[in-house]
Amino acid sequence: MKGRILVTGGAGYIGSHTTVELQNAGYEVIIVDNLSNSKVEIIDGIEKITGIRPAFEQVDCVNKAVLTTVFKKYPDIKGIIHFAASKAVGESVHKPLLYYRNNLVSLLNLLELMPEYDVKGIVFSSSCTVYGQPERLPVDETAPIQPALSPYGNTKQINEEFIRDAIHAGASYKSIILRYFNPIGAHPSAEIGELPNGVPQNLVPFLTQTAIGIRKELSVFGNDYNTPDGSCIRDYINVVDLAKAHVVAIERMLENRSDEQLEYFNLGTGKGLSVLQLINSFEQATGVKVPHKIVGRREGDIEKIWANPRRANEVLGWTAKETIEDTLRSAWNWQLKLK
Ligand code: UD1
Numbered sequence: 001m002k003g004r005i006l007v008t009g010g011a012g013y014i015g016s017h018t019t020v021e022l023q024n025a026g027y028e029v030i031i032v033d034n035l036s037n038s039k040v041e042i043i044d045g046i047e048k049i050t051g052i053r054p055a056f057e058q059v060d061c062v063n064k065a066v067l068t069t070v071f072k073k074y075p076d077i078k079g080i081i082h083f084a085a086s087k088a089v090g091e092s093v094h095k096p097l098l099y100y101r102n103n104l105v106s107l108l109n110l111l112e113l114m115p116e117y118d119v120k121g122i123v124f125s126s127s128c129t130v131y132g133q134p135e136r137l138p139v140d141e142t143a144p145i146q147p148a149l150s151p152y153g154n155t156k157q158i159n160e161e162f163i164r165d166a167i168h169a170g171a172s173y174k175s176i177i178l179r180y181f182n183p184i185g186a187h188p189s190a191e192i193g194e195l196p197n198g199v200p201q202n203l204v205p206f207l208t209q210t211a212i213g214i215r216k217e218l219s220v221f222g223n224d225y226n227t228p229d230g231s232c233i234r235d236y237i238n239v240v241d242l243a244k245a246h247v248v249a250i251e252r253m254l255e256n257r258s259d260e261q262l263e264y265f266n267l268g269t270g271k272g273l274s275v276l277q278l279i280n281s282f283e284q285a286t287g288v289k290v291p292h293k294i295v296g297r298r299e300g301d302i303e304k305i306w307a308n309p310r311r312a313n314e315v316l317g318w319t320a321k322e323t324i325e326d327t328l329r330s331a332w333n334w335q336l337k338l339k
Helices: 013-024 041-050 064-073 089-094 096-116 151-168 203-212 239-254 275-286 310-316 324-338
Strands: 004-008 028-032 055-057 077-082 121-127 174-180 182-184 218-221 236-238 262-267 292-295
Touching (some): 013 028, 013 041, 028 064, 077 096, 089 151, 096 121, 096 151, 121 151, 121 239, 151 174, 151 262, 174 239, 182 203, 203 218, 203 324, 218 275, 236 324, 239 310, 262 310, 275 324
Parallel strands (some): 004 077, 028 055, 077 121, 121 174, 174 262, 182 236, 218 292
């Protein structure tokens, strides 16, 4: 056993896949999740894949008193991977204070508790949204942070600042901030994946629900962008690839492989795909047609962004490996399982 890792939001989409990879690598995982956007059945799915049931505490990281009991119950937590957060961009515009409370107070509580319980490092789940529309593509970690377009995006920026300032002020722990591009797909076993919460806002869950007939038609938000086919471009990264990067990051901190106390990494494939290309890849990979129509642009959408993942490739020794076809097939198999 390599040590105990606290995974907040471990029943969620990226958190559950990361738990599997941590267990496969020999870590003992303690999941803290308030189940606000996840289901306890996902814990069963994790156990089916790895044969190990992670410890699970249904706790809201916003509640410091209750969160403290977790640190008391599990001494020797070596590191934290912090996923627990609200993540719907549109909802954050309508409920900004809810987003600020959930996403900011949770991290504050963890950062305050870490030195008290001698936790060595925290991996933070950030987003390429901090770059806004970058002037130069592909975007690397030195690109300027731009004003956030939503309260959700703002919480990611402020969270990054919390960590930066705490470390600047002499905090004892290390941190790695991972800026994800667009995570998609599911575990190849189809035991875990993204659980839809109402009408999906993200492209791939909406697409798979359309393909299976839950939704009539997928709307493509805009075909008049300055891109080859006019639809927006993103860097879609396989969720299992993404999960594996967290294992490398936690190991790097706990084994002191770097002298830096704070590091930032882009996690993407380095390839941009348009919305229309992604629909086409899905149809090719699965043989299933996706009814779709072009509609107007979605407010707040960025035209094009894809990663320069070189730092992660060279410094972490991590590279996204899965093909887009396999990734989209995994999303489809998960949808078939959910029905
Ligand atoms: C957004 C956030 C990102 C966040 C992620 C997780 C921004 C700029 N991006 O990513 O930070 O981590 O959500 O929730 O805030 N699309 C359609 N039809 C649909 C849905 C989407 O055409 O029904 C298009 C969008 O216009 C976009 C692409 O598909 O071009 C991807 O959209 P989506 O999956 O929502 O992710 P982002 O907006 O890129």
